[in-house]
Amino acid sequence: MYKLLITGWIPEEILAPFREKFEITVPDGEKVNFTMDEVKEMIPTFDAMFTISAFPFRRELIDLAENMKVVANFGVGYDNIEVPYCTEKGIYVVNTPTTVTEPTAELAFAIMLAIAKGVVMYDKALREEKVCHPAMFFDRDILLYGKIVGILGFGRIGQSMARRCKGIGMNVIYYDPFRKSPEEEAALEAKYLPFDEVLATADVISCHMPYTPENHHIIDLAAFRRMKKTAYFVNAARGPVMSEPDLVTALNTGEIRGAATDVFEHEPHVSAELASIENVVITPHIGSNVLEARKNMVNEALTGVFEVLNSLPCHNIVNRELLSVQK
Numbered sequence: 576m577y578k579l580l581i582t583g584w585i586p587e588e589i590l591a592p593f594r595e596k597f598e599i600t601v602p603d604g605e606k607v608n609f610t611m612d613e614v615k616e617m618i619p620t621f622d623a624m625f626t627i628s629a630f631p632f633r634r635e636l637i638d639l640a641e642n643m644k645v646v647a648n649f650g651v652g653y654d655n656i657e658v659p660y661c662t663e664k665g666i667y668v669v670n671t672p673t674t675v676t677e678p679t680a681e682l683a684f685a686i687m688l689a690i691a692k693g694v695v696m697y698d699k700a701l702r703e704e705k706v707c708h709p710a711m712f713f714d715r716d717i718l719l720y721g722k723i724v725g726i727l728g729f730g731r732i733g734q735s736m737a738r739r740c741k742g743i744g745m746n747v748i749y750y751d752p753f754r755k756s757p758e759e760e761a762a763l764e765a766k767y768l769p770f771d772e773v774l775a776t777a778d779v780i781s782c783h784m785p786y787t788p789e790n791h792h793i794i795d796l797a798a799f800r801r802m803k804k805t806a807y808f809v810n811a812a813r814g815p816v817m818s819e820p821d822l823v824t825a826l827n828t829g830e831i832r833g834a835a836t837d838v839f840e841h842e843p844h845v846s847a848e849l850a851s852i853e854n855v856v857i858t859p860h861i862g863s864n865v866l867e868a869r870k871n872m873v874n875e876a877l878t879g880v881f882e883v884l885n886s887l888p889c890h891n892i893v894n895r896e897l898l899s900v901q902k
């Protein structure tokens with residue numbers, strides 16, 4: 576049986592079906608995650624590894640993983656894994672491209688509504704004051720119906736967010752380095768615009784791109800300045816696509832009206848400055864943190880591992896170019 580190392584605890588009822596397929600080593604729950612040193616010591620004998628909580632699989636660990644054939648990532652974004660080096664070493668990388676789509680788009684939609692409608696702010700104030708605010712003419716919330724959402728990164732999650740926004744009467748524009756076909760654009764009633772024009776035109780800008788070196792700080796102060804002063808910025812993708820200090824500046828100086836973000840530049844930490852601002856909604860990277868989705872993600876990742884190890888067709892290989900390499 577192939578040996579699988581899982582870096583973080585997974586509930587036994589989710590893991591149980593895979594115990595017939597692999598010899599599994601996993602923290603027992605008393606211990607939630609293995610440390611890097613523990614993983615380094617164990618890794619040479621393992622055939623496969625499952626990285627939980629963005630556990631890094633980079634050169635220093637890859638070089639020790641003498642038997643490794645496949646690494647699975649608990650998430651669609653795999654910036655914690657040095658994929659080109661895995662490819663060089665003949666190690667397959669699999670991820671969870673389908674199971675995170677709907678929960679992550681739901682969360683992005685939820686935090687967009689939360690900031691545009693002041694849900695968190697009103698909830699907090701009402702708990703403190705215990706009196707409903709009587710003001711009848713109060714310029715705080717915006718009507719999303721009829722407004723423009725600009726989606727940055729029009730992959731599965733971006734498109735799923737677009738569908739939701741259309742459902743409440745918003746108009747969709749998008750930017751993606753790979754423009755969709757006219758048929759796909761028509762089906763989603765989404766209009767392509769260059770990056771800067773999306774920033775300048777949208778009432779809500781929602782980020783759904785992967786984190787790559789090219790996308791590092793793609794949303795910086797200059798980008799915030801291109802947005803409307805009335806715009807809201809939403810990020811349920813990756814923290815470092817934005818400069819967190821620049822987001823703080825943009826909010827404090829009125830470059831934008833508000834923001835909602837599930838991700839942060841230096842996770843697990845959130846800057847004290849950002850956390851002290853009222854016109855921002857922050858959630859702790861919970862895009863796919865729904866037990867139903869988590870179970871689906873484990874299934875998608877570990878089924879991929881099984882398929883790779885047994886040379887079966889597999890939909891979620893990231894470095895597919897390995898398939899054509901004679902090993």
Ligand code: 8YV
Nearest residue numbers: 628629649650651652675863
């Ligand atoms: C996970 C994610 O919560 O899919 C992704 O890229 O960021 C999330 O689904 C994360 O990978 C777990 O650390």
